[in-house]
Amino acid sequence: MTDAPLFPLWKIGRLRMATDGQGVTALVCAQGCPLGCKYCINPGSKTFECENRVTAAELYDKVKQDGLYYSATGGGITFGGGEPLLHTAFITEFRKIIPDEWHIYAESSLMIPEKNVYEAAEAVDGFFVDIKDTKNEIYRAYTGGDNKTALSNLSLLLSLVGPDRITVRVPLIPGFNSESDRKRSVDILRGMGITGLDIFKYRIPAQKEKK
Ligand code: SF4
Secondary structure: OOOOOOEEEEEEEEEEEOOOOOOEEEEEEEOOOOOOOOOOOOHHHOOOOOOOEEOHHHHHHHHHHHHHHHHHHOOEEEEEOOOHHHHHHHHHHHHHHOOOOOEEEEEEOOOOOHHHHHHHHHHOOEEEEEOOOOOHHHHHHHHOOOOHHHHHHHHHHHHHHOHHHEEEEEEEOOOOOOHHHHHHHHHHHHHHOOOOEEEEEOOOOHHHOOO
16 A cells, blocks of 8 residues: 555564563564574574565554553563564554553664664664674674674664663674683673673574584
């Protein structure tokens, strides 16, 4: 009918409690990711081929059944992926039609165009940024991409929304980085002004261990 932005919907996870966002949230996953992480937790979301593109109103119809839980707990919708912040025009439209008390969160690598960072800063309440590792050789080996875009977008996002709305994930990735690599990343991120850090280790299924 129109030029309304469409969202490539991969899947929806309902009624998650205090996971990547406060209160009860629904995880709405985008199809398509520009990276190729070796231990991707959602490999089915990586391809950009998608047969299920929805409007903001259609997505609202799919998630509104749990709206009372979102409102009562300060929760809402967490966009994940794939890379959901490739679709900030959609998230902006979606924000206009949901109840004011719902929150919007996003899980992102920030491998997105700079203009999307500006749009996300307006439309998203809380960000969970998977930065992987700040050293480009490690990032490239693990994701196949270059981390300059992600780091400069993180810096921009921080300047737009401040540290309170950002959590940065800094994983120990077996076979790719070390404890000292991770500590270096933490120091660099703290030096940038990031205060919300999630420091953890990937749990890798045995069959996925790096050869
Ligand atoms: S950024 Fe996320 S969705 Fe994309 S390949 Fe990496 S783990 Fe998978």
